[in-house]
Amino acid sequence: MIRTEELLLNVGPQHPSTHGVFRIIVKLDGEVITEAIPVMGYLHRGTEKLAEDLNFTQIIPYTDRMDYVSAMTNNYVLCHAVETMMGLEIPERAEFMRLIVMELQRVASHLVWWGTYLLDIGAMSPFLYAFRDREIIIDLFNELCGARLTYNYMRVGGVKWDAPEGWLDKVRDFIPYMEKKLDEYNNLVGGNEIFLARIKGIGKYDAQTAIDYGLSGANLRCTGVDWDLRKAEPYSLYNRFEFDVPLGKTGDCYDRYLIRLEELRQSLRILKQALEQMPSSGEVMGKVPRVIRPPAGEVYVRIESPRGEIGCHIVSKGKAEPYRLKFRRPSFVNLQILPKLLVGETMTNLITILGGIDIVVGEVDA
Amino acid sequence: MSENEEQNKEQNTEQNTEQNTEQNTEQNTEQNTEQNKPASSAEQAEVSISAEPSIVAETTAAPAVDPEREAKLKAAAEAREARAAAKAKAESEAAPEEPKTPSPKQPLLDETVALIRSLVSEDAVEEAYINEMNAHMPVIVVKGDCWSEVAQLMKTHPTLDCDYLRNVTGVDYETHMEAVYHLVSLQSKQDYAMKVKTDRETPSIASATPIWATANWNEREIFDLLGIDFPGHPDMRRIMMPDDWVGHPLRKDYEPLDPEV
Amino acid sequence: MGAWLDESLTWGNALIFFLWGVILLTIVLGFVTYAIYFERKVIGWMQLRIGPNRVGPLGLLQTVADIFKLLIKEDTIPRKADRVLFILAPALAYVPAFAVLAVIPYTQDLYFADINVGLLYYVALSGISTIAIVIGGWASNNKYALLGGMRSAAQMISYEVPLVISVVGVVMMTGSLNLRLIGEHQGNWFWEWNFLPQIIGFVVFIIAAVSELNRTPFDLPEAESELVAGYHVEYSGFRFAFFMLTEYVYVYAIAALTTVLFLGGWHPPAPFLDFVPGIVWFLLKFSCIVFFLFWLRATMPRIRVDQLMGFGWKVLLPLAILNVFITALYLELFIKG
Numbered sequence: 001m002i003r004t005e006e007l008l009l010n011v012g013p014q015h016p017s018t019h020g021v022f023r024i025i026v027k028l029d030g031e032v033i034t035e036a037i038p039v040m041g042y043l044h045r046g047t048e049k050l051a052e053d054l055n056f057t058q059i060i061p062y063t064d065r066m067d068y069v070s071a072m073t074n075n076y077v078l079c080h081a082v083e084t085m086m087g088l089e090i091p092e093r094a095e096f097m098r099l100i101v102m103e104l105q106r107v108a109s110h111l112v113w114w115g116t117y118l119l120d121i122g123a124m125s126p127f128l129y130a131f132r133d134r135e136i137i138i139d140l141f142n143e144l145c146g147a148r149l150t151y152n153y154m155r156v157g158g159v160k161w162d163a164p165e166g167w168l169d170k171v172r173d174f175i176p177y178m179e180k181k182l183d184e185y186n187n188l189v190g191g192n193e194i195f196l197a198r199i200k201g202i203g204k205y206d207a208q209t210a211i212d213y214g215l216s217g218a219n220l221r222c223t224g225v226d227w228d229l230r231k232a233e234p235y236s237l238y239n240r241f242e243f244d245v246p247l248g249k250t251g252d253c254y255d256r257y258l259i260r261l262e263e264l265r266q267s268l269r270i271l272k273q274a275l276e277q278m279p280s281s282g283e284v285m286g287k288v289p290r291v292i293r294p295p296a297g298e299v300y301v302r303i304e305s306p307r308g309e310i311g312c313h314i315v316s317k318g319k320a321e322p323y324r325l326k327f328r329r330p331s332f333v334n335l336q337i338l339p340k341l342l343v344g345e346t347m348t349n350l351i352t353i354l355g356g357i358d359i360v361v362g363e364v365d366a
Numbered sequence: 367m368s369e370n371e372e373q374n375k376e377q378n379t380e381q382n383t384e385q386n387t388e389q390n391t392e393q394n395t396e397q398n399t400e401q402n403k404p405a406s407s408a409e410q411a412e413v414s415i416s417a418e419p420s421i422v423a424e425t426t427a428a429p430a431v432d433p434e435r436e437a438k439l440k441a442a443a444e445a446r447e448a449r450a451a452a453k454a455k456a457e458s459e460a461a462p463e464e465p466k467t468p469s470p471k472q473p474l475l476d477e478t479v480a481l482i483r484s485l486v487s488e489d490a491v492e493e494a495y496i497n498e499m500n501a502h503m504p505v506i507v508v509k510g511d512c513w514s515e516v517a518q519l520m521k522t523h524p525t526l527d528c529d530y531l532r533n534v535t536g537v538d539y540e541t542h543m544e545a546v547y548h549l550v551s552l553q554s555k556q557d558y559a560m561k562v563k564t565d566r567e568t569p570s571i572a573s574a575t576p577i578w579a580t581a582n583w584n585e586r587e588i589f590d591l592l593g594i595d596f597p598g599h600p601d602m603r604r605i606m607m608p609d610d611w612v613g614h615p616l617r618k619d620y621e622p623l624d625p626e627v
Numbered sequence: 628m629g630a631w632l633d634e635s636l637t638w639g640n641a642l643i644f645f646l647w648g649v650i651l652l653t654i655v656l657g658f659v660t661y662a663i664y665f666e667r668k669v670i671g672w673m674q675l676r677i678g679p680n681r682v683g684p685l686g687l688l689q690t691v692a693d694i695f696k697l698l699i700k701e702d703t704i705p706r707k708a709d710r711v712l713f714i715l716a717p718a719l720a721y722v723p724a725f726a727v728l729a730v731i732p733y734t735q736d737l738y739f740a741d742i743n744v745g746l747l748y749y750v751a752l753s754g755i756s757t758i759a760i761v762i763g764g765w766a767s768n769n770k771y772a773l774l775g776g777m778r779s780a781a782q783m784i785s786y787e788v789p790l791v792i793s794v795v796g797v798v799m800m801t802g803s804l805n806l807r808l809i810g811e812h813q814g815n816w817f818w819e820w821n822f823l824p825q826i827i828g829f830v831v832f833i834i835a836a837v838s839e840l841n842r843t844p845f846d847l848p849e850a851e852s853e854l855v856a857g858y859h860v861e862y863s864g865f866r867f868a869f870f871m872l873t874e875y876v877y878v879y880a881i882a883a884l885t886t887v888l889f890l891g892g893w894h895p896p897a898p899f900l901d902f903v904p905g906i907v908w909f910l911l912k913f914s915c916i917v918f919f920l921f922w923l924r925a926t927m928p929r930i931r932v933d934q935l936m937g938f939g940w941k942v943l944l945p946l947a948i949l950n951v952f953i954t955a956l957y958l959e960l961f962i963k964g
Contacts, residue, residue, distance in 0.1 A: 125673060212578060300548050313535045324535070324616075
């Protein structure tokens with residue numbers, strides 16, 4: 001007479017907390033998940049396929065649309081890959097400009113994460129606070145390159161535009177402001193018992209699992225693995241600055257939260273030093289052939305995006321278009337651990353864990 | 367359109383084989399560059415030193431009537447010759463230097479290859495070279511049959527200790543398919559590119575998912591977009607494209623449903 | 628008003644009852660309209676926004692426009708829904724919400740029904756809304772709605788218990804379940820109000836009340852980031868409006884009940900402020916509680932369902948029972964003796 005049944009629930013592709021068109025099919029026993037099957041591809045635009053018919057300058061705008069919350073780092077990884085292949089020298093000022101926008105982008109990206117994560121957990125206000133401060137960065141980028149989200153700012157060999165008059169001062173003013181706001185944010189939610197109870201000990205994994213699943217960014221560092229590409233395999237000018245890589249101990253959502261907040265601070269620290277050391281004038285575009293034609297061969301470069309290791313693998317046949325272009329998208333790789341983490345958790349924790357991984361669906365699907 | 371494509375393909379394959387032989391002999395990549403840069407057609411690429419002198423010869427041989435024009439042409443030709451000469455000189459200077467400075471990673475590569483050969487199989491490594499362009503990354507081309515054991519070795523051997531799989535890329539070279547596994551050891555920070563080749567008709571490479579869980583979705587993506595099968599994979603399904611999709615979009619011979627789009 | 632209830636029912640006083648009912652309904656609807664407006668404004672200000680400001684002066688007609696929109700919207704019922712239950716649920720939710728208002732006294736003289744088990748009546752009727760929510764969730768034939776409905780059932784049952792036990796202390800001190808008497812029993816100094824001697828009961832009551840209202844941080848049944856909208860995910864148009872209405876009428880009811888039970892009802896905080904009419908004091912306290920509820924919503928994240936249950940049964944219930952014991956001891960040792 002009484003019969004129990006597994007409940008098959010489709011979370012997404014239209015769901016407020018999957019951050020875009022991502023879908024998870026969960027099998028529920030009551031509210032406890034017995035199996036989770038992620039389904040993706042709803043936002044697959046075939047960036048890699050499209051790139052095979054485009055020259056490298058034309059590909060840059062496509063990278064903006066992968067991780068649209070952190071477009072600057074995407075720009076950089078492609079330009080960096082091509083520059084590595086061609087052995088190009090980047091003018092110092094250009095490299096500084098790149099570094100500054102990348103770190104600003106990291107701040108903006110982490111702010112979006114912070115806001116949306118708390119929104120997922122049910123606190124509405126922090127979202128709007130985070131977006132207020134992100135807005136300042138977005139406005140700065142708007143002034144720099146005329147776009148608020150898809151910047152298309154970097155070029156092979158440098159950046160498209162130098163900082164306009166007074167722009168660097170605005171960045172300089174932003175740093176102490178943001179530092180103050182970070183304290184405010186910490187006061188706002190850092191001690192909230194409900195919030196802590198929601199994220200402490202949730203979505204736990206150990207260092208070995210994290211490495212095995214190829215996690216990167218805060219998802220890897222929360223287990224205590226010291227692996228930040230800015231330090232481990234320095235690119236750009238990162239070896240010129242002093243900054244710490246925050247590490248976690250327990251590998252739960254709370255550690256990931258703390259690490260991202262600390263990374264915000266460290267990014268501001270890097271920005272401060274970068275603004276001090278930056279040459280006051282100079283070229284922002286290196287000597288680059290008119291047609292960018294990397295030599296035949298292949299290259300894999302990787303940088304630390306706000307979400308983890310973003311890599312770019314180019315196979316070139318000496319043409320203006322790549323023969324094969326592959327992006328290692330951190331969201332895509334990080335997401336793989338999700339089905340493993342979800343088994344035995346409740347529906348509510350699904351949202352907490354998914355939010356903690358910090359995905360951008362544009363990047364998962366590319 | 368289709369004719370062009372075919373031509374392109376032919377060229378590509380020719381270049382490709384050429385490259386492979388070059389790589390086999392572990393030639394300098396810089397030289398590669400020089401050869402391939404003007405190579406809009408495969409014929410030109412075959413001119414060994416530089417394509418420019420031949421162009422110069424052609425232009426000078428052309429019948430010239432106008433003395434002014436002739437003078438101009440001559441000047442231009444001289445300039446070109448000078449440039450070509452400079453280039454040739456630079457090249458000849460660079461070329462003999464090459465064997466003198468082998469990559470700093472060469473001993474490491476040799477060691478690793480020796481290790482694989484001794485512990486897995488004598489013929490496990492098809493070739494091994496240093497990708498100098500990419501910060502001297504050691505590249506090891508592994509024989510498809512031995513890939514599982516080599517992968518296991520790469521991960522577990524204490525001196526290699528490649529515990530972290532950063533990326534898997536599938537490439538369609540038109541003559542063959544290839545999967546590139548980028549490995550890194552988080553302790554020694556040494557990275558490797560492991561290549562596994564397979565034929566295009568029934569592409570199949572042993573899955574690395576049992577060894578590195580990272581490979582799971584990456585291999586699914588390669589299967590989806592390139593059609594390489596990974597036997598041993600726990601869940602081989604399409605990942606990006608719809609389940610009923612026909613064809614593998616990233617293959618070079620893929621014909622889109624609507625070419626206009 | 629209360630006196631009429633004792634008379635025999637004639638057409639005349641039936642009409643009067645009806646008219647009073649209509650008046651109360653109008654007042655409640657007015658309250659709901661502007662509570663929503665107020666909530667959006669307050670939360671807007673807390674979140675660096677301005678809130679509604681387009682329809683009417685200062686956006687005052689925004690809610691009116693919203694309700695009008697809901698009224699003229701197409702009424703959709705999912706094809707596989709259980710039609711009868713689906714239609715019944717919103718009405719079933721709303722009726723008890725409105726019915727509980729009958730026992731709330733506003734001042735010494737302004738009240739509707741002077742029932743000697745007023746508090747019990749309130750608690751008993753408000754429990755019916757849970758059934759409506761479960762029915763709504765079930766009848767929608769939607770998994771999110773079902774989960775929302777189930778959560779709601781679990782939550783409301785768990786929190787009904789501490790809620791009721793937390794007010795037992797007040798009942799013991801007054802010696803009556805009649806809400807008017809409870810209000811009357813509290814003195815003219817603010818320390819004579821029940822919230823100080825009954826501080827444990829008061830805190831437990833507030834927490835359990837917020838939970839009963841399904842409001843943040845206990846808004847699990849409709850947790851939009853997990854269950855999209857919970858039990859009313861399939862409802863639209865006026866049926867949805869009814870659920871919304873129920874929620875805000877309960878805000879009204881709980882705020883009024885808290886005022887009467889713990890905050891001295893219509894009593895001024897000090898005797899020399901007696902010249903201000905009692906209804907003003909009542910409304911003032913009432914507004915403070917309503918504001919408190921909105922404030923919570925802008926501040927708190929959402930608790931998890933198992934934590935909610937644990938909190939209800941392991942913390943609130945023992946506290947409430949402890950409160951009953953302490954009150955009993957106090958009464959036995961100091962008052963009686």
